[in-house]
Amino acid sequence: MGEVKDVGRGRFSIVLDPLDGSSNVRSNNIFGTIFGVFDGTRLPARGADLLAAGYMIYGPATTLVYAARGAVHEFVQGGGGRTEEFFLMHEGLRLPAKGKLYGVGGHRDQWIPEVKGFVAELERDLMNLRYGGSFVGDFNQILHYGGFFAYPAQVDKPAGKYRLQFESNPIAFIAEAAGGAGTTGTERILDVAPAGIDQTVPTYVGNRDLVDRFRKRL
Structure with missing residues (x-):
């Protein structure tokens, strides 16, 4: 807590x-x-x-x-x-123009349909899966190679897992500073009005074009 x-x-x-x-x-x-x-x-x-x-x-x-x-x-x-x-x-790290990697946390059978559909789309684009179980490690790969990372809304956890204050906000701030984006699926992560110190939000970060493509599915 x-x-x-x-x-x-x-x-x-x-x-x-x-x-x-x-x-x-x-x-x-x-x-x-x-x-x-x-x-x-x-x-x-x-x-x-x-x-x-x-x-x-x-x-x-x-x-x-x-x-x-x-x-x-x-x-x-x-x-x-x-x-x-x-x-x-x-110095002055920027996300590569074309993303190569994707990673999604949680259990695939619990992902909401929009996440399942978008992952299938990324796989058809021949993007490579990378998931290591730490937000910093997974996002760091996106920062260097470009792509999309999420701990999404799930059927059993509609508010996701990552805490807005301690995890999602800082990483989204870094993503935007590097030319990328971060969203909850419904709004920019950095614009979320905090409801409490342990509030969680669905978290999708990475190349802006990929984040925008995902949002259009919702």
């Missing part, structure tokens, strides 16, 4: 998912941390009010992806033999 803690009279509010993909730890697969930064905004808050957002990936290399002022940058830990420092690896 999420909670809001007042730790003083500071200027910023921070949202944090400290261990995204926790089920991957046991099998030594990718997991990470997601964060968002608000300037003078009390929580819960709309994603459109984010000042910055980012995530860290603990994988073959420890990397940091950071978005602010409409730009996305990627850093790697330990460059040049200085293990405690982060070094700029990619």
Whole structure:
């Protein structure tokens, strides 16, 4: 369960998912941390009010992806033999013009029909399936190779799984800063009015053309 803690009279509010993909730890697969930064905004808050957002990936290399002022940058830990420092690896990351990958979480038999139909369409387009069980790892592949990722509305979970404050808003913020888009299927993720700190929303992010194609199915 999420909670809001007042730790003083500071200027910023921070949202944090400290261990995204926790089920991957046991099998030594990718997991990470997601964060968002608000300037003078009390929580819960709309994603459109984010000042910055980012995530860290603990994988073959420890990397940091950071978005602010409409730009996305990627850093790697330990460059040049200085293990405690982060070094700029990619500046001004943009989603590739043509998406190559897709991934969808949840159980296929519980996906709503529109999701099943869109996945079939992506497969006919010969897009490759990639799904690793951590939002940061799955989205990071979309950021680098282009495509579409979702944890969708399901028959048994119409509001999806990802928490708006801690997961969907920060990743959608990064997607938009990289030239992509994020939607709940009915509205832009960053425009969702928060109903509570643990509110969940269906989450669809990636190349803008693919997100728009999906929305037309709903």
